[in-house]
Amino acid sequence: MPRMRKRIWIVVVTFVIGISADVSPPEEPYLDYENKRLPQGAIITLKEWQVLILKCVTENSSPIRRIQWFLETTNVSSHGKLFTEFLPGNETYLSWSLLSLNITRTFDRKELVCFVSHESWAQPATAGVSLNVLYGPTFSISRIPGFGIPVIEGMFVSLRCDVDANPPSDPLWLKDESPQVSTEGYLNFTFITREHAGWYKCTTEHLFGYFGSFGYFLNVRYGAEIVEEPPKEVEAETGSSVDLECQADGKPIPSYCWARVRDADRIEGIGTGKKLHLDHVHYEDAGRYKCIASNSIGYKYVSAQTRDVKIDVKGKPEVTPLNRTLLAIAGKSALIFVRYCSNPRPYRSHWIVRHLVISPGEIRFGYTAYNVTPLATPNCFRVALMISRVSPEDGGEILFFVKNRKGIDDAVILLNITQASYSISECSTNSWRTQDAILLFITFAMLAAWGESKSCFLGS
Numbered sequence: 001m002p003r004m005r006k007r008i009w010i011v012v013v014t015f016v017i018g019i020s021a022d023v024s025p026p027e028e029p030y031l032d033y034e035n036k037r038l039p040q041g042a043i044i045t046l047k048e049w050q051v052l053i054l055k056c057v058t059e060n061s062s063p064i065r066r067i068q069w070f071l072e073t074t075n076v077s078s079h080g081k082l083f084t085e086f087l088p089g090n091e092t093y094l095s096w097s098l099l100s101l102n103i104t105r106t107f108d109r110k111e112l113v114c115f116v117s118h119e120s121w122a123q124p125a126t127a128g129v130s131l132n133v134l135y136g137p138t139f140s141i142s143r144i145p146g147f148g149i150p151v152i153e154g155m156f157v158s159l160r161c162d163v164d165a166n167p168p169s170d171p172l173w174l175k176d177e178s179p180q181v182s183t184e185g186y187l188n189f190t191f192i193t194r195e196h197a198g199w200y201k202c203t204t205e206h207l208f209g210y211f212g213s214f215g216y217f218l219n220v221r222y223g224a225e226i227v228e229e230p231p232k233e234v235e236a237e238t239g240s241s242v243d244l245e246c247q248a249d250g251k252p253i254p255s256y257c258w259a260r261v262r263d264a265d266r267i268e269g270i271g272t273g274k275k276l277h278l279d280h281v282h283y284e285d286a287g288r289y290k291c292i293a294s295n296s297i298g299y300k301y302v303s304a305q306t307r308d309v310k311i312d313v314k315g316k317p318e319v320t321p322l323n324r325t326l327l328a329i330a331g332k333s334a335l336i337f338v339r340y341c342s343n344p345r346p347y348r349s350h351w352i353v354r355h356l357v358i359s360p361g362e363i364r365f366g367y368t369a370y371n372v373t374p375l376a377t378p379n380c381f382r383v384a385l386m387i388s389r390v391s392p393e394d395g396g397e398i399l400f401f402v403k404n405r406k407g408i409d410d411a412v413i414l415l416n417i418t419q420a421s422y423s424i425s426e427c428s429t430n431s432w433r434t435q436d437a438i439l440l441f442i443t444f445a446m447l448a449a450w451g452e453s454k455s456c457f458l459g460s
């Protein structure tokens, strides 16, 4: 320790003398690595995160005031430490800067230079070395189209893997762990299909070992498509239930909608989801149905439809009075409507008024049973009974019944008669029963164009 202190003292004194008096020019600096003098243009090979210890030495001079270090243009002098030693034999000084630098891959292929400044030199003298930094691979994966843009079936897609490593190492693509043929890191799909979807990973065999990137899932979208058509026709008994299922494929998973086809171009949504369940089927449920599957691929909306499914409803007749209770005025006409549905077709359907049994299409004693009119619902009809002049005896229950192979049903209409004002009853008694033939004629006329003629007939 005391010797050291003495030496420092000498350094300071000599320094002062050095400036004012004799200045011997130093020798050119050189770099010392692992106790070996490096030749000009030398290359040092290191691993990343290794600490480089390098000396920049100047001999035979008065003490050196400053040695600076630069890595290309970056000042790294703060990592260096200046030392000076007096060599009594030569009466000169040995100066060196000890650089200790934690190496990163960014230093690869860069030049590390020390600048030694001495008052006898106009310019600092330099000594340099090139660095060769060995580092393990890092992967960068890019894609055309860019990430975030949905990949749709049929597109051109290019996956690219860049491996940054020293020594350089070649990328190898794996799809679901099996190697893929690629050139220069490119995995190109001129027409991508759903089969190309999967986990992709870039790997490399490097000096430091085997490395792999994160797995990347390539999702290939495609529009909804029906994969299985539902049956063309479904037959259901009234009261039973019907289940239909829609089978579609697509990425993203399609959403489903079941609809009822009302007309050629009018459909009515009746439920979402793959399955359509109709509970307790009625005649009203008969008709055409279809399923629509849709998804959105990118900014495009795609939908696919099944063919129409015809639901045919069969069962015993269902008869519904359209007027349950009808208030009729004696002497005036009354019109009664009934709706019925029957599949198979009825083999019997009758009105029962008082003691009379009247079938649609018949006219008897002032009672006109109109022909059946088909309604919008398949197998459903409307029938009407016209009583030309209501008499008090008509009051009470009027029945309409329908019978088919599967059963029978009826409707009961209650006819409630009120007495009309004198003049009208007078008028009605005149024409009713006394002139049946005329009445029959008038009823026929009315059948041809009832509505207008009704008021005409009543007014006369």
Ligand SMILES: *[C@@H]1O[C@H](CO)[C@@H](O)[C@H](O)[C@H]1NC(C)=O
Pocket (backbone or CB within 6 Å): 049, 050, 051, 102, 103
């Ligand atoms: C070098 O730097 C890295 C990152 O800062 C650090 O993890 C490592 O321990 C350092 N190495 C040494 C020898 O200091």
Ligand SMILES: *[C@@H]1O[C@H](CO)[C@@H](O)[C@H](O)[C@H]1NC(C)=O
Pocket (backbone or CB within 6 Å): 068, 075, 076, 077, 078
């Ligand atoms: C380099 O850095 C050192 C200290 O870290 C500083 O003293 C010196 O002036 C710097 N040199 C240049 C040229 O910036």
Ligand SMILES: *[C@@H]1O[C@H](CO)[C@@H](O)[C@H](O)[C@H]1NC(C)=O
Pocket (backbone or CB within 6 Å): 059, 060, 087, 089, 090, 094
């Ligand atoms: C000091 O001088 C001796 C001979 O005088 C020489 O051999 C030696 O290389 C010199 N030392 C240095 C560091 O130059």
Ligand SMILES: *[C@@H]1O[C@H](CO)[C@@H](O)[C@H](O)[C@H]1NC(C)=O
Pocket (backbone or CB within 6 Å): 144, 158, 183, 186, 187, 188
């Ligand atoms: C793959 O596609 C990219 C981008 O279009 C192109 O630069 C590259 O040359 C293609 N590579 C091959 C092997 O086709």
Ligand SMILES: *[C@@H]1O[C@H](CO)[C@@H](O)[C@H](O)[C@H]1NC(C)=O
Pocket (backbone or CB within 6 Å): 322, 323, 326, 327, 337
């Ligand atoms: C009978 O029902 C039909 C259909 O609901 C209706 O249009 C008609 O006005 C009703 N008749 C009477 C007299 O209530």
Ligand SMILES: *[C@@H]1O[C@H](CO)[C@@H](O)[C@H](O)[C@H]1NC(C)=O
Pocket (backbone or CB within 6 Å): 325, 414, 416, 417
């Ligand atoms: C018939 O109509 C009258 C008057 O509106 C009413 O008081 C009576 O309860 C009705 N009768 C029936 C059986 O509906």
